Amino acid sequence: VAPLSVVAPDGRRLWAVAGIMLAFAVATYTTIAFLDPGESGRPGSSGAPGYRAQGPQQSPWKISVHGSAAHGRITKLQKARLERQEPRLRSVVRRIYDAVLIHPNRLRETLQANFTPAAGVALRRADVAASRPKVAATSVRRATIGVDVNGLKAAVASVVVRAAAPGAVRPVVHRSTLWLERGDRGWRVLAFEVDQAPLPERRPGKGAEPADRPGRRSKNKAGRADRPSDKGDRAGSHKGRRDPERKSRRGP
Amino acid sequence: MKRTALSLVCLLVLGLAIAVVDTFLRPSRAQGPLFGRVHETYQPSDGKIYVLAIGNDARSGNPDRSLADAIHILGINTNTMKGGILNFPRDSWVNIPGYGSAKINEALFHGGPELLAKTLENVTGITIDYWVMVGFEGFQSVIEDLRGVEMNIPSAHNDTGASGSVLKAGYQKLQGYEALAYARARKSFSGGDIARTTHQGDMLIALLRKLRDEAMRNPATLFRWIATARRHARFDMSFEEMFRLGILATQLSSREVGNVTVPVGLGFVGQASVAHISPRAQAIYKRFKKKGSL
Numbered sequence: 348v349a350p351l352s353v354v355a356p357d358g359r360r361l362w363a364v365a366g367i368m369l370a371f372a373v374a375t376y377t378t379i380a381f382l383d384p385g386e387s388g389r390p391g392s393s394g395a396p397g398y399r400a401q402g403p404q405q406s407p408w409k410i411s412v413h414g415s416a417a418h419g420r421i422t423k424l425q426k427a428r429l430e431r432q433e434p435r436l437r438s439v440v441r442r443i444y445d446a447v448l449i450h451p452n453r454l455r456e457t458l459q460a461n462f463t464p465a466a467g468v469a470l471r472r473a474d475v476a477a478s479r480p481k482v483a484a485t486s487v488r489r490a491t492i493g494v495d496v497n498g499l500k501a502a503v504a505s506v507v508v509r510a511a512a513p514g515a516v517r518p519v520v521h522r523s524t525l526w527l528e529r530g531d532r533g534w535r536v537l538a539f540e541v542d543q544a545p546l547p548e549r550r551p552g553k554g555a556e557p558a559d560r561p562g563r564r565s566k567n568k569a570g571r572a573d574r575p576s577d578k579g580d581r582a583g584s585h586k587g588r589r590d591p592e593r594k595s596r597r598g599p
Numbered sequence: 600m601k602r603t604a605l606s607l608v609c610l611l612v613l614g615l616a617i618a619v620v621d622t623f624l625r626p627s628r629a630q631g632p633l634f635g636r637v638h639e640t641y642q643p644s645d646g647k648i649y650v651l652a653i654g655n656d657a658r659s660g661n662p663d664r665s666l667a668d669a670i671h672i673l674g675i676n677t678n679t680m681k682g683g684i685l686n687f688p689r690d691s692w693v694n695i696p697g698y699g700s701a702k703i704n705e706a707l708f709h710g711g712p713e714l715l716a717k718t719l720e721n722v723t724g725i726t727i728d729y730w731v732m733v734g735f736e737g738f739q740s741v742i743e744d745l746r747g748v749e750m751n752i753p754s755a756h757n758d759t760g761a762s763g764s765v766l767k768a769g770y771q772k773l774q775g776y777e778a779l780a781y782a783r784a785r786k787s788f789s790g791g792d793i794a795r796t797t798h799q800g801d802m803l804i805a806l807l808r809k810l811r812d813e814a815m816r817n818p819a820t821l822f823r824w825i826a827t828a829r830r831h832a833r834f835d836m837s838f839e840e841m842f843r844l845g846i847l848a849t850q851l852s853s854r855e856v857g858n859v860t861v862p863v864g865l866g867f868v869g870q871a872s873v874a875h876i877s878p879r880a881q882a883i884y885k886r887f888k889k890k891g892s893l
Contacts, residue, residue, distance in 0.1 A: 415822040493819025497826055501817040501842045524818050526846050528839065538846050 350535045385542045399423070403484035405449065405512070409436045410489075414496035425496040432499055439527065439534045440504050448510050448521075449554050473541055483510040486518065502527045502534065509546065517545040633732045635712060646678040647891030648847070649707055650729045651716050654782065655707060657734040665734070667707040667715060667798045669782065672725065675697065675847055676891030682856040683893025684803055685723075685883065686796040688863055691747060692873040693722050702873060705730075722876070723884040729836060729844075743775035744827040750805035756787035778802065779822065792874070799860040808853035810845075823846045857893030859883060 376550035414421045414434045421429070439461050446457035447470075458467035494502040504525040511518035528536040647758040654669030670687040689704040696720050698709050698838035712730040720727055725776075733741070742748055749772045758764040764787070766773075782802055788794035813820040825845055845882060861883065863874035887893055 415819040416826065476651075493822065495816070495819075495822035496828070497822070498838055500838060501822065503821065505818055526818075526842075528842060530762065536845070538850075544678070 357583060379531065393421075405485045406488050406509075408437075408441055408488045408490070410440060410492065411435055412492045414494045416496050425499075428499055429494055429496055432494060432534075433533055436492050436494065436502055436504070436527070437490075439536075440492065440506060440525070443525070443536070444488065444506065445506060448485060460532075461534070466536050468539060470536075470539065470541075483512050485510045500529045502529075517548065519543055520546050596597050611865045624763070633712070635730050635732075644726065644728065646676060647672065648675045648677065648729075648844070649725055649891075650844075651712065651719060651727050651728045653712055653715060653730060653732040653739065654799065655734050657731060657736075659734065663885050665764055667704040669796070670703060670715070671718075671796075671800060671803060672719060672723070672727065672887070673803065674725075674887055674891045674893070675851060677847060679890070679892065680851060680855060681890070681892035683887055683891070684800040684856060684857070685887055685893065686800045686860040687719070687859070688792050688796050690792060690872060690874045691861065691863060692719060692866075692875050696721060700868075702871070723888070725884065725888045729840075730773045736780070739775040739779045741775075741827060742773070742778045745806075745809065747772045747774050747882050748778055748805050748809055749773075750802060752781070753832060754788075754866065756784060756789040758784040761786045768879065772850060780816070788887050793863065797858065797860045800860065804853050804858055807848060807851060807856060811849055811851070811853065814849035818849070821849055855892070859893045 362453060367394040388402075412429070414425060414429045416425070419532055442457055443461055446453045454471070462470060485508055487507060489502050490506045492502055492504045504523075504527065506521075506525065508521045509518050510521060521541065521543045525536045527534045528537045529535075538583045650673045652669070652671040652673055654666050655665040656668045657665040666689070668689055670689060670691075671689075672685040673682065674685070675682040680863045687703055689702065691703040692700060693703045693706075695701050695703075695706045695709065695714065697714075698705070703715070703718060706718040710717075712732050716727045716730055719725070749770065752766045752768050756764060756766060757766045758780070762780045762783035762785070764777070764784035766777065766781060782799050783795070784798070785791050785795035788798075790797070810821070810824055813824075821842075825841055828841070861880045862877040866873055866875050866878055883893070
């Protein structure tokens, strides 16, 4: 006879423990899924964990990460190491752009955490936020991150974001290159180059090319003048700027 | 027991054989460029960085005792993002610390890249931060790995007797052996060694333009360049330093880089033909030191 009636026999106790654990797991998963909008692109979605849904519509992030090797193919070991760094790099890029375009009040802390001091100061001076102090809506958020697989200590992110501040006539296309290095404090931006300009107006009858497509070169005159080219150079595009709202910055 | 011991011995022998073959057959890392720091401690530069680029006359590898055939100081001003290449003819008659007056290319023979850097620091008053040195074979391998370099050849020439450079005038892509031959060619040009030195500076600018073009299409290309250098090179600087210099190079427009050869007057010291650096060079040194660009 069991001395205490609340204690179940051994077999039943095991089932009870398993049931509680399962219920706990389901509850945890549901909570996380609810709180973390991830890359789903819901309104206010930052793509980074911990941000609650709020503000205007945000497009989902499309981030691709690839290893860069000089000769031959990437080895399995390099691939495995690269996979470990992938989420960290994605997270850094998302966090930076959330702070720049969606949550300007977080800019200072984000720069402190994700930029070297000199690069952080340069970005603040560059004044690239599209929406300050309002929250911008984004229609394109895309990044390609190349990582040096030989040491996994250096990476470069090419980012394209199309954002519109509330009430803005034309959205802004923001292209940037972030050079990152990995140290004791994780991945941090060491240097950057930003080119930001209002989206060109569509010309009736001529299917205007989306200006935010990376790697696609517009053949019209405006496209050429906008883009850096070094049979010439990048600085040339600054000299020839036609749009007073255009901003091009390098840092640090 | 006996079988296990035999297997172990076989494995050991196999391992040793692989190690020996790997050591002797694989090209040595020191065959390519060597990179190094001139000063142990950081020299405050006010945003200006100077790198000494040396081409030695060794046909293979980088032996301790070789002469400098190509001598260039590359400067970058990180504030203005402008740069310059100051070329020194190899026969320039200068004072080598500890060795007296001699041709500048002998400094490499007597004391390696550090002594050459020190000699140039005394001559120009510019503090040099890094040096990079490459021999014939290393230069050719690097250009081949980078799949050639496109540059404008100012005049058609046929230097078959000496460097082997046979090129028509105009914009063209040079493969490794062609680039090496052109960098060495002097007899077919009226300016001789001075023209050659200037052409070497042009080639450095062409490489910079190539890096920048490729980095604009895909910034991760820089890692391929660094890996190419690492594959052939021996470093006396950290990857971080290399990475930062590489980023700077991708940001520097080739149009913002001046290519200037030190003005010289040709003469003789004893039997030797030498180039006396003109007093006009002082103004160039001063400007280069002040601005970091030319």
